[in-house]
Amino acid sequence: xxxxxxxxxxxxxxxxxxxxxxxxxxxxxxxxxxxxxxxxxxxxxxxxxxxxxxxxxxxxxxxxxxxxxxxxxxxxxxxxxxxxxxxxxxxxxxxxxxxxxxxxxxxxxxxxxxxxxxxxxxxxxxxxxxxxxxxxxxxxxxxxxxxxxxxxxxxxxxxxxxxxxxxxxxxxxxxxxxxxxxxxxxxxxxxxxxxxxxxxxxxxxxxxxxxxxxxxxxxxxxxxxxxxxxxxxxxxxxxxxxxxxxxxxxxxxxxxxxxxxxxxxxxxxxxxxxxxxxxxxxxxxxxxxxxxxxxxxxxxxxxxxxxxxxxxxxxxxxx
Ligand code: AMP
Ligand code: FES
Ligand code: ZN
Ligand code: ZN
Numbered sequence: 001x002x003x004x005x006x007x008x009x010x011x012x013x014x015x016x017x018x019x020x021x022x023x024x025x026x027x028x029x030x031x032x033x034x035x036x037x038x039x040x041x042x043x044x045x046x047x048x049x050x051x052x053x054x055x056x057x058x059x060x061x062x063x064x065x066x067x068x069x070x071x072x073x074x075x076x077x078x079x080x081x082x083x084x085x086x087x088x089x090x091x092x093x094x095x096x097x098x099x100x101x102x103x104x105x106x107x108x109x110x111x112x113x114x115x116x117x118x119x120x121x122x123x124x125x126x127x128x129x130x131x132x133x134x135x136x137x138x139x140x141x142x143x144x145x146x147x148x149x150x151x152x153x154x155x156x157x158x159x160x161x162x163x164x165x166x167x168x169x170x171x172x173x174x175x176x177x178x179x180x181x182x183x184x185x186x187x188x189x190x191x192x193x194x195x196x197x198x199x200x201x202x203x204x205x206x207x208x209x210x211x212x213x214x215x216x217x218x219x220x221x222x223x224x225x226x227x228x229x230x231x232x233x234x235x236x237x238x239x240x241x242x243x244x245x246x247x248x249x250x251x252x253x254x255x256x257x258x259x260x261x262x263x264x265x266x267x268x269x270x271x272x273x274x275x276x277x278x279x280x281x282x283x284x285x286x287x288x289x290x291x292x293x294x295x296x297x298x299x300x301x302x303x304x305x306x307x308x309x310x311x312x313x314x315x316x317x318x319x
Contacts, residue, residue, distance in 0.1 A: 014216045018254065025220045032217040036068045036205050043191040043265075045160075045203040051078040052203075053158035055149050056102065056110075058083065058095030062164030063102050063225040064214040065206055069162065070106050080156050081110030084148050086141060087122025091230055098226040105223075111156070113148050121304040127232055132303055137232040140300055147288070147297035153200040160192075160201040168211045170204065171257035172243050174264055179238070183272060190269055198289050208258060 003012035005024035012022035016031050023031055040046055054069060056062040070079060083099035085092050096112060103110040116122050123144065127137040135143075149161045170189050177185045187193070191207040206214060218225050234240065249256050282288070283295035285302070294302070 013220055017213075028220050029217060032064075032209065032213060032220075033068050033072055035209055035213075037072050039191065039208045040072070040205050043207070045192050045205055046073065046077060049077060049159040049201075049203075051080065051156070051158045053080050053082055053149065053153045053156060053161045053200075054108070055082050055084075055145075055161055055163050056099040057164070058098035058102075058226045059164070060218050060225045060227060061166050061169075061206060061211065061214045063098065063223050064217045065162060065164040066102055066106065066108070067218070067221055067223055069205065070108065074106075079108050080158060081108045082149065082152050082161075083110065083112050084145060085112060085114040085116075086144065087114070087116045088124055088231065091228060092123075094228075095226045098224045101224045111152055113152065115144065115148075119301055119305075121301060123232065125304060126300065129304065129307075132307055133300055134303075135300070136234075138234065141232070143296045143300060147295070150198075150200055150288070154198065158200065160195075160203050162203050162205055164206055164214070165204045166206045166211050166214055167208055167257050167261060168243070168246070170207055171261045172239070172246060174261055175242055175246065176238065179242070186264065187269060187272055190265055196289075198287075207261070210257070 003022045004010070005012045005027055006021040007027045008024060010024035010026070013025050014028050015022055016028070046052075052069070054062075054066050056066050066079075066081065069077070073079075081099070081103040083096050083103075085096045100110070100112065102108075123137060123141050126133050126135075126140040130137060130140075133140055149163075152158075153161045173189050174186060177183065177189070191204050193202045195201040246257060281290045281292060283290040283298055284293050285298040286295060288295050288297070290296075290298075
């Protein structure tokens with residue numbers, strides 16, 4: 001049966017939420033943007049932000065983030081785009097392409113950082129040599145992304161970095177941190193983390209919208225995005241299981257994720273006093289904040305790049 005938009009009577013494309021009103025493309029986009037704007041206001045995400053680095057992977061969430069920020073605040077906040085080519089075969093190139101297409105369509109100034117070109121290694125290499133790196137691939141990837149986002153934010157003098165983490169991601173990470181007793185880590189999952197020395201402020205304007213909503217929004221806008229899963233994403237373990245559990249719970253208790261996340265942000269986070277800031281030292285290699293003499297990024301890079309040089313030297317000696 002053809003559904004009509006409850007606001008204007010045009011052909012409906014989606015529901016505002018399960019059980020809620022039907023909306024046409026224009027009114028769905030407005031509804032989504034209103035929800036993002038409410039999150040921005042509720043958590044004062046743009047307070048003091050004149051120049052904002054928007055990290056866009058090319059996936060649905062960060063593409064939605066870029067469009068919503070551009071439409072809502074493009075006239076008062078200077079947006080600078082960033083996309084990182086992580087060097088994951090068959091995955092990174094189409095993602096970077098999608099990100100670039102969106103920056104160009106909106107006329108947003110942007111930077112592309114190629115991990116292999118600028119730092120001499122790729123995530124595929126970190127995966128092949130994970131014994132040497134001594135970390136799971138996704139953990140390496142997380143460190144790499146955070147490091148590059150922060151360095152570029154400093155370089156372009158951005159007041160904050162915006163990422164496309166959505167409610168599904170944040171409620172899942174929250175639950176995992178609690179289950180694993182990493183209570184201090186909860187602070188990092190807030191919609192906004194403040195600047196601390198050379199660590200630039202982070203904001204998450206999609207914190208209260210779900211993955212289904214961001215997908216509907218980008219489809220409704222007709223924005224290009226890349227929708228494959230990362231080949232390094234673990235298909236087993238706690239994370240996918242908890243994610244499925246939260247999904248099922250949401251079906252029987254609508255809005256569970258939002259309730260859990262917003263309650264934790266409002267009632268629990270203010271009570272967590274972080275132990276003396278962990279990253280109080282300065283990396284002796286790159287000068288960025290570090291928890292020891294060398295930052296995690298430089299440790300990974302040096303292991304991969306230095307051992308690569310040794311391999312070349314050994315094979316030329318043999319030859
Ligand atoms: P993920 O860590 O893949 O869940 O991504 C979380 C957020 O980090 C995304 O919504 C983006 O804002 C940002 N991000 C992830 N990958 C990239 C990338 N390759 N380039 C730029 N930003 C990224
Ligand atoms: Fe980083 Fe998959 S996107 S390991
Ligand atoms: Zn309508
Ligand atoms: Zn360093």
